[in-house]
Structure formats: structure tokens, C-alpha cells
Amino acid sequence: MDKRNREFDLLFQKYYSELCIFAYRYVTSKDVAEDIVQELFCHFLESGTVFRHEDGESSLRSYLYTCTRSRAIDYLRHAGNRHARLEDHAHNIELESYVENMLINRTEEYDYRVLLSEINTAISALPVKTKRVFLMSRAEEMSNKEIAISLGVSIKAIEKHMTKAISHIRAHLQKNLSIG
Amino acid sequence: MKATIEEIIIRYLEEEATLAEQDELLSWLRESKEHEQMFLVYYDVWSLPRQLAFDPQVALKKIYPLKRRSRKRVIWWTTSIAASVAILFGVWFLMDNQRPETADIRYVVQQYNRDILPSETEDIRLILSDEKEVAVKDKTETTITYLDSDIEIDEEQSLSKTEVAEFNQLITPYGKRGTLVLEDGTKIWLNANSRLVYPAHFTGDSREVFVEGEIYLEVSPDKNRPFIVWTDRMNVEVLGTSFAVSAYKQESHSHVILASGAVNVYSEEHKRKKQALSPNQIYELSTNGEAKVAQVPDVTKYTSWINGIYQFESESLSSILHLMERFYGRQIELSDEAGVLTCSGKLRLNDNFNRTLQGLSQTLPIHIEIKDNKYYISKIAE
Known part of the structure; x- marks a missing residue:
């Protein structure tokens, strides 16, 4: 296998998931989000795009995010697809574009895998019930309402658990990775 | 009680923040770089576990044109992916340690898929490796048995197990059927126009096969090694039981019917929504991803083809x-x-x-x- 393919694979494995999450913000469909990101990488592969490291990791990242966004927006424009996320819930458009730009232009160099493993450690240290709620929400993709029903508690209680979980995990990251 | 900024960030991520809260968040973000940084950490904590739903390992296979077939490459591939994914999936195992190890057989299937279409062959074919293949001529049904030392075809012909690849395939064309007895005693019937991919030896802590088309299985019980049937769009997990799986690509529905025992079925789309079936129940999955379970008065209608x-x-x-x-x-x-x-x-x-x-x-x-x-x-x- 030639070198470029190997680099391509590493690049793909590094960015695929986060780009899907980002695309999902626009298209609110897992399948569509994946299609968009896969097509983007397919395009790189077919056109023989070479990514040079001297450009720096963060500019590569911004580039990938920007490409993903424009493809997602193209998809929404095409054949009158709706931007469901913005339509279903009242959003402050200014905040949306502010957050979007923050995500695209992140500069901090962070090792995704280290971060994930630290998050992992932090999750395992959560109180049992909080951990359960957090995993149901983030891993099993259940809505707060679904979790509330299945555990027989109020939605407010679920929100409290989520806040507690996320704030614990963040505190853990602060302490161990000195970020945020 | 006024929500703290932390609560607002989380509510925003969960799509539940009110417009007033969103305004507050925006002005807070604008205050300093530190605030932005803090928001991004919340974003990571919130989105990283969910990123596991987007599996780069599965996706990567779709990216490449399906040309690479040499065995060396397959090995390189699977190990390198396994190594990098192992770390990535740390959280996953913590969340759901029932998730079976899937990489190998599904990767192999991806490699095989374009080779021979069951609908385009004349004979029942047993593919033992890239170089070794047996066509069963002039028969509408055949039984292939994997023994410790060799592989028998209809108790007439015996094949040595050397030079047999890790994964084998049995392909049945239109109008013909096959029966396969695996090393562990599990018996699998293939209906017409079907392909079964299976390991020549079961290694590891689960027994996994992949099917396109229709099969009926009598799985030998083994508490320590669950049996998993993969199809394009749905998967069945069992311990020991008899059931039928129908997953023809050209059909609008795939289904699983349980004759005895117990199985868990789940679709590719909703891997975590496992559906337990009891005997005489049918799980039907339509191409639009809708799954339903119903009672069937008599399973023989779905299983009599094995006889x-x-x-x-x-x-x-x-x-x-x-x-x-x-x-x-x-x-x-x-x-x-x-x-x-x-x-x-x-x-x-x-x-x-x-x-x-x-x-x-x-x-x-x-x-x-x-x-x-x-x-x-x-x-x-x-």
C-alpha cells in the first residue's frame, strides 16, 4: 500500500467522526451527515489531494470543517431540504454563526484520543445514577424525556444529572489536561 | 432561579435553551477567549461520546473502490485499523460491553461481495480460498460438513483443510439449495440465490457468519460463544436456537423468524435497540428502516423450504x-x-x-x- 493511502486513512480516522457531528448540526440526519463527509473524503481521494503538514494541523482542520459546512448547506439548498434544526426550535442566528465559526476556527492542538480516554476515566468516576443518565443520553441517544420515562423520574432531574455529569467531566479535564 | 452559564451551555447543546438564554450565551462568549475555550470543552464533552455513533472504521470501507484484494493487504488493514480503533472505542466498551467484535467478517464480506453473484452462477459453489473453489455439478441440493480434519461434500468427496482461507463462502444459485454443518455442529440451510460467508474455524469469543439471501439455522448451544448472524441491514444474536433469516437485497423486507429458543435482533440503523424474539414471532425490517414484530400462527410456511x-x-x-x-x-x-x-x-x-x-x-x-x-x-x- 502506498504512503499516501496510509496518510489518507489516518486523516480519515482522525476527523471522520467529528466532521459527522458537525454536519449533523445542519442536516439532522445521521445517514446524510455520514454521506456528506464520506463524499468529501472520496473527492479528496479521487482528485489526489495532498495535504501538506507545513500548513499546520489547525488550518487543515478549518479547511475540512469549511468543506463539510458548504457541502451540508448545498444539501439543504438542493431540492428544498429544510434546515430542520433551525426551523424546529427558535435559534438566535447570530449565536449560531458565532458557534459555527468557533468550531471551524479552533486553533488549540488537542489529541482527540487522549481527550476521549480522559473523558472515559471521568465518566467511570461519576456517581452511578448520573453516569447512567449520561450514558443513556450520549451513548444510547435517548432524549431527556425518554430517559425520564424509563427511569421514572422528572425531566428536570435528568437535566440536573446531565449538568452534573458534564460539569464533573469538564472539571476532570481541567485538572488532568489543564484545558478549559 | 436563574440558570448558571454552565446550565445554559448544556441546554444550548441539548437544543433546549430559550432565546433569552441564547442571547445571554452569546454575550458571555463574546466577553473573552477563555469563555470560548470553556464552551468548546463543553462541546467536546457533549459530542465526543456521540461521535462513536459515526464509525470511521465502517465508513472507510465505503470510501475505497473495492479493488484491493490481496491477502497481505487485508491483514495489514485489519490490524492497523484495529489498533487505532481500539483506543477510540474505549468508551464504547464501557458503555456497552455486549457489542460483538465485528470488524473481521464484515470487512471480509466487503472484499468478497463483488466477486460472484449467486444469481449469475449455475452450480452450487464452495469457495475455500482465492485459489480453491469447488462447484457442485448437476445437483439441486448439497450438504457440506466441516470436520476436524477435512471437509466433506455429500459424504462422497473429501477435501483437505489445508490451503483453506480464514473465511469460506457457500453460494447457491437460483433453484438450488445447500446445507452446511460447521465445526461446532451448527447446521445452516441456504435457500436459493443466497450467499453465506463464515469462518472455517471459529476462533475468538463469538461465532459470526454473514448472509445475503435466506438461511435457516440450528445453532449449537455454547454459552461462552454467542452466535451472530450479520446481514446488510440487520443482525441477530443467539446462544443456541433455531430460526430463519431472510435478507434478499432485492426484496423490500428482510425478516427473522424464530422457531425455538431466543434471539436478539437489531437493525444496522438502531444498533442499540435490540429486539428480543420469542418462538413463533417474526421481526420484519423494511427498506425504509421500519421494524415491526408480529406473531405468526405457523412457522412452517417460512421454514419448510429446508426440507x-x-x-x-x-x-x-x-x-x-x-x-x-x-x-x-x-x-x-x-x-x-x-x-x-x-x-x-x-x-x-x-x-x-x-x-x-x-x-x-x-x-x-x-x-x-x-x-x-x-x-x-x-x-x-x-
């Missing part, structure tokens, strides 16, 4: 012929009046298609016309 017959009770001609179409790979054009005729009985699957049709026309008032390899069936006016 070489199709058995039915007051079944409409249209559904009988649909099965025939699928089994023999013929095109049938059926008039509406003829389609609603009902019939009970058995059809022998070792008969050729014309003979089967003849049999039907003797019990039902139908007229059959053959034009350009297509069968036109209409009701005879009384």
Missing part, C-alpha cells in the same frame, strides 16, 4: 408465486384476478420451475403463457 418443499395453507397465488420467483429467479407477470386465488399444499423444490407451474395449473383455474422468458399467468374465465 425441500414449500408448504402453505390457503395462501394467495400472488404470494406463492412471489416465493417461486425468488427461488427460481424467473419473471412472472400475474393478473390481479389470478393473484387473489388461494391454494393449500406443497411444492417440491427439487422440481424444475415448469413442472411446479404445471402442478399449480392443475389445481387452480389459471392459464400460463411464456413469452420472451417471461411467464404470464391469468385466470381462466369460468
